[in-house]
Amino acid sequence: MHRAKPTIVVRQLGRQPYLPTLHMQQTLAHSLKLTEAARDTLSTHHPTTTASAALGQPTPQDTLLLVEHDPPVYTVGRQNTEEDFLLPIHTLEERGCQVVKTGRGGAVTWHGPGQIVGYPILNLNRYTPSFGLKSHTTSDVGVWIDGQRKIAAIGIAVSRWVTMHGFALNVCPDLAHYDAIIPCRIRDKEVTSLAKELNRQVSVEEVTPVLLESFRQVFGNEWCSLSSPNDTTYPEKSRQ
Numbered sequence: 001m002h003r004a005k006p007t008i009v010v011r012q013l014g015r016q017p018y019l020p021t022l023h024m025q026q027t028l029a030h031s032l033k034l035t036e037a038a039r040d041t042l043s044t045h046h047p048t049t050t051a052s053a054a055l056g057q058p059t060p061q062d063t064l065l066l067v068e069h070d071p072p073v074y075t076v077g078r079q080n081t082e083e084d085f086l087l088p089i090h091t092l093e094e095r096g097c098q099v100v101k102t103g104r105g106g107a108v109t110w111h112g113p114g115q116i117v118g119y120p121i122l123n124l125n126r127y128t129p130s131f132g133l134k135s136h137t138t139s140d141v142g143v144w145i146d147g148q149r150k151i152a153a154i155g156i157a158v159s160r161w162v163t164m165h166g167f168a169l170n171v172c173p174d175l176a177h178y179d180a181i182i183p184c185r186i187r188d189k190e191v192t193s194l195a196k197e198l199n200r201q202v203s204v205e206e207v208t209p210v211l212l213e214s215f216r217q218v219f220g221n222e223w224c225s226l227s228s229p230n231d232t233t234y235p236e237k238s239r240q
Contacts (some may be wrong), residue, residue: 006126008219009063010212015070015113018100024065024163028121029061032162036123063128064215065119065166066202072112072177073098077105077155079185084108087180097177104165106141106155107185114173114193116204116211119166122219124158140186143169151193153184171195171207 013021074085074097084107085092089099097112111117142151152169170193178191195202 006123007061007214008120008122011063011065012208013065013067017071018069018073018075018098018111019138021065021067021119022100022102025121027121028060028063029159029164031161032062032121032123033160035060036125037159040068042143062123063121064212065121066208066211067119068113068115069111070113071096071098072110073100074108074110074181075104076101076108077231078103079105079107081107082180084185085180086147086182092180098204104155104157106153107183108181109153109168109183110177110181111168112173112177114204115168115170116207117168118211118215119173120163120215121238122159122163125132138191141184144189145192145197149190149197150183150186151192151194151197153182166190169207169211170195172202173206 074092076084076099092099140150142150142154145151152167154167156163156165158164170191172193172195175191175193175196183191193202194207
């Protein structure tokens with residue numbers, strides 16, 4: 001039986017503080033979990049009733065949040081220790097940076113202007129386990145240039161098949177922020193950006209459409225439905 005490809009709602013949030021965005025992630029993830037739990041119950045006891053009808057609201061769709069965090073923030077993963085900071089936390093806060101503990105995997109990293117952060121809130125049960133991609137493992141998590149220069153960080157959490165947190169692609173950030181930490185606890189390699197690697201000016205606006213298309217291709221969606229930051233509605237179906 002052919003399985004319809006899910007629609008991903010893309011919310012481009014612009015520049016936002018970290019904590020409100022984290023709350024948005026948590027709210028979206030909670031809705032997906034409730035829907036999945038209702039679907040499991042109904043499939044057993046009321047197979048002709050949809051989860052949307054049972055919950056009295058539209059079925060939440062998978063969401064990709066795109067944001068630049070402002071003010072800058074150092075996020076601390078579950079593996080973090082104080083040794084990952086090379087400067088006192090109060091010094092970073094005096095410089096206008098926030099420090100926030102999170103539930104994602106990994107150690108400490110930095111987010112701020114000039115960096116695209118993507119938070120996929122996905123129900124993994126909706127996707128096939130293989131996308132026909134060739135991949136390999138590495139001892140260091142992330143996306144690397146020549147295996148030595150990290151251009152994107154990855155750190156996620158999965159609960160009841162629903163994802164939170166995500167990835168951060170360095171487009172044109174101030175890389176000096178990384179001097180205050182041991183990024184992701186990797187001491188012998190550097191952090192880079194698209195602007196540095198290409199040796200030219202690169203903007204977040206230039207990179208975002210390319211990132212979205214790559215995301216759509218990997219996850220096999222018919223379309224990514226765009227919505228405004230404050231739009232809480234969900235489209236009924238994918239655009240063809």
